[in-house]
Amino acid sequence: MKGTWRQGLWLADGMLLAVALIWGSSYAVAKQALLFYPVLGFLAIRFGLTFVLLLPQLRGGGRRALRPGLPLGLVMLAIFLCETWGVMLTSASNAAFLISLCVVITPFMEWLLLRQRPHNTLFLACALSLAGVWLLTGGPQLSLNLGDALMLAAALLRAVLVCLTRRLTAGREIPALALTAVQSGVVASGCILLGLSLPGELPALPAEPAFWFAALYLVLFATLFAMFAQNRALGRSSATRVSLLMGSEPLFGAIIAGLWLGERLGPVGWAGGLLIMLATLCTLGIGRQPAPSTAGDGAPVRA
Known part of the structure; x- marks a missing residue:
């Protein structure tokens, strides 16, 4: 029995x-x-496909996801507007590291929005993360470009989303896939509306197989498989263990960007x-109380 549990x-x-x-490769x-x-066309396709695949989840009890899902969407x-434009305007390795700051920002956002004071260790983590951003964006020759700034804004907004999700779903049984379906529908609809108002953002659908491979990869693996894996793991392990394992995402992102795109980070x-990464691990290792086991705790953020 013990061997089966360990396996x-x-x-x-x-x-x-x-x-x-x-996620690192995304x-x-x-x-x-x-x-x-x-950007707008790509996001409309990506989240439109996600919405279509998850639409059956909105039957029955899944309709409870509509009310919180609209503002969260x-x-x-x-x-995703900040993140995707940010990825386009900065390196993939910078994007992976900067977006991970969400983990450090979230406890401070909880303090602001939910009145939950962060652990004292988080102030050290914050100092480490700020030093890391300074070095990552040039150190003494600081050059925070627009893409880096957008990734920082995306990290801040992710922290807002986590706190808002906890507030809107507390004490309510909302299926995770149903909530993701609503959020995906809002993102796709918003991108289509914005794209129709901006010339050149919704051209004819691309014919290149590489584009459709990328879109399907993000929908099937970065969203659907990721949600399944997280939910399965949370049923067998602690939230802290899960978070620590997921904390390797930016390292994978930098390695893949180097091997695939030829990006190189200097020393x-x-x-x-x-x-x-060290600041992230400090934050995750504090052992804060895990959020209630509701739909949006983390999974929809990386849809």
Whole structure:
């Protein structure tokens, strides 16, 4: 019996590392897709496909996701607009490290919005993360470009989304896939409306197989498989263990960006990225109370 439990734990850990690898690769995949199609069109396709695949989840009890899903979807729309334009305007490795600052920002956002004072260790983590961002964006020759600034805005908005999700779903049984369906529908609809008002953002659908491979990869693996793996792992392990394993995402992102896109971080950049990862691990290791087991706790953020 003990051996079966341990085997299940190792399987869950392996799936989580696979998710971290997939999420780390998502920045390079999105960057490649944006070579073929504009940001708004790409997001409309990506989240439109997600919505269509998850539409059956809105039957019956899934309809309870409509009320919280609409405002949460608007925040998610802002996140992905910042994140996707940010990925296009900065390196995939920078994007992966900067977006992980969400983990450090979230406790402070909880303090502001939910009146939950962060642990004192988080102030050290914040100092480490700020030093990491300074090194990652040039150190003494600081050069925070627009893409980096957008990734920082996306990290801040992700923290807002986590806190808002906890507030809107507290004490309510809302299926995770149903909530993701509503949020995806809002993001897709918002991108279509914005695209129709901006010339050139919704051209004819691309014919390049590389674009459709990227879109399907993000929908099937970065969203659907990732949600399944997280939910399975949370049933077999602690939230802290899950979070620590997922904390390897930015490292995978930097490695994949180097191997696939030929991006190179210098020693100063690597030092900054590792400081950000260290700050993230400090934050996750504090052992805060996990959020209620409701739909949006983390999964829809990376849809």
